[in-house]
Amino acid sequence: MSQSINLIPKQEIEKQTEVKVLNLSTIISFVLLGIVSIVSIYLLVSTTGIKRQVRTLDASITSLRSNIKSLSSIEIIARNLDKKHKVLASIFKDRSYYSKLMDELNARKPGGVNIIDLNLRENNKLNITGKADTYILVAEFTNTLLDKSFANGSPLLKDLFGEVTLNSVNLENKGGGVNFSITLEFSAQKLKEVL
C-alpha cells in the first residue's frame, strides 16, 4: 500500500497560507479601495457639479425675478386680459347661433305649412306645432328636414337636423287642413362658430 507523506512542516504550511491570505486580502482591499475611490470621486464630482449648477440657477432666478418684478404693471394687465380672453373663448366655443337654426328651418319649410308654435328646449330639441294644407305637406316637411342633399339650405347645415318625431296629425274639420305636432332634434355643434 503506497502512502504519500508531505514533509513540509505544518508551521510552514500555515505560514504559506497566511502569506496567501495576506496577498489575497491586500489585492482585494486594493481593488475595493480603488472601486470605492472611483465611486466616491464620481459622486463627489456629480454632487459638486449639481450644487454648482443649482447655485448658478439660483443666481439666474434671482436676476429674472428682479426683472419680472420691475414689469409687474404690465403683468397685471396681461393677466387680466388673459383671464377674460380665456373665459370669452370658452363662451364663444359653446355659443349656439340660433339665427342659423331659424334660417335653415324656414328654408326647409314647404309652402302650405305654417308653424303655429315653436319652442326651443335646452336639450337641443324643438317642439313644433303647425298647420298644413294636406297630409302630404306634413310628410314633405318632415322628409325635407332630414334631407341631407337639400339644395336650398346652407351646405354647412345639411346635417343640422338629426331626428324628427311626428307626435300627432289631426285633420281639421272646419276650414280643412291638418294640425300636426313634431319634435325635432338638432345638432348644437352645427350652430357653433369656429374662431
Next chain:
Amino acid sequence: MIGSNLLDNLDEKPIDTNSTPVDNTSPSPASMPVIEDTPDIDLSVSDKSTADSVSTFSTPNTVKPSNFGSMPKRSVQSNSVYPAVESSLSKGTKKVGFSSKGYGTNSYVDDSKSSTEDPLAIKEGFKMPFNLDVTKAKAFALNFIVPIVSFSVSLLLILTVIIPSFTSLPDLKTELAQKQTLNNTLSKKLSNLERLVDFKKIVDENSTLINNVLVSEEMVPELLSQVDHIAKESNLEVSRLSYSLSQAGSGSLGYPSVDISLGVMGTYDQLVNFLKLVENASRLIDVSTYRYTVGSKDTTSLNINLVLRSPYLFVNSSAVTDDPIDLDVTSQSFLNFVSKIQGLKYYNPNEITIIDTIEETQPENVDVNQEQTIPSAQ
C-alpha cells in the same frame, strides 16, 4: 531571530546537506520526498532547547537521517514581508515566534515558562482560536496593516462620501430639475413680458375691446337698454323685459351673468334679424331659449318670449412672479379672437337711452313658457 535558532539546530542534525536547496518561499510539492509504506514518524521535539526556541516548528532529532535526507537545507535569512515588525516584536518579553519565513505570529514563547512547559501544551494553546493576546493581535494587525488600512479607508469613504452622496443625490437632482423648470418658466415669462411691453399699445386696445365684450360689472341698465335698442332696430315691439342674476360656466372659467326675460311681438323675419343682431352685439348676449306662438288675429305676427344671458366678469389679478403668463398677443389664435370681437357691433351706453325702471326678478321666474306681466320698458 528565533527562526535562526531553529535553523541552527537543524544544521546540527544529521541531515543530508547535499540536497539541492529549494526556494523556501514556494516549495514545490514535487520536490517533497514521498515515502512509501513508512510507519508513522514521531515528529515530536526531544531537544528541549529547540522546543523552547520554537514551539510550533518541531524538528525531531530522533528522525532517522534517511527519512530526512530529502529535506532541503534552509538558508538562514528572513523573508518576512515586514522585517521591521519582526525585529521589533522579537525584543519584547513576549516574543512572537517568527520562523525563517518571517510571517505570522503562530508561535508564542514565554521565556519564564518555556524551559519547563510541555511543547505540546504550548502547541495546543496556540491552536486556541479565542486565545486573546494583545501582542499577537498587534502582530497580526501590523502584518495585515496594508489591507486593514485599505479596508478602513474604503469603509471611511463609503460612510462619509458614498452613502451621504447617494442619499442626497436624488434630492439634489430633483432640486436641480425644479430650478431649471423655474428658470425656464421665468425666462419665458420675462420674454413674454418684454414682448408685451413692446406691444403695450395693442395690449391696451385689446383690453378695451375685451372689456366691452365681457364687462366687469353687471351694468344692468346699460344691458337692458342695449337689448331694447336691438329689439327696436329689428322692428320688434317689446312687451316685457325683466332680469335676474345667476352664475354660469364652471370651475376657473365660471362667471356671473345677467339673465334677461324678454317678450316681444313681431314677424319671423324680425325675430331672425333680432337673433343675428344679438349674436353680433359687442356686449356678449347669449340666447338661452326662446319660444314663439302665432298671434290670434294675424298669422304673421308672433308673440315671442326669449331668455337671454349676458355674462360679466370682474378680474383683479396680481403679479405673481413665479407663475407663467400664457398670453401671446402675437399668436394666430389670439389675433383671430381679436379680429372676431372687433367685428362685433358696439352699442355705446352713452348714446342709447338707459332703462332704469326695470325691477329684478327671481331667477326661477325667467321662463319663456310663462306669461309675464312685467310692463315694457317703454
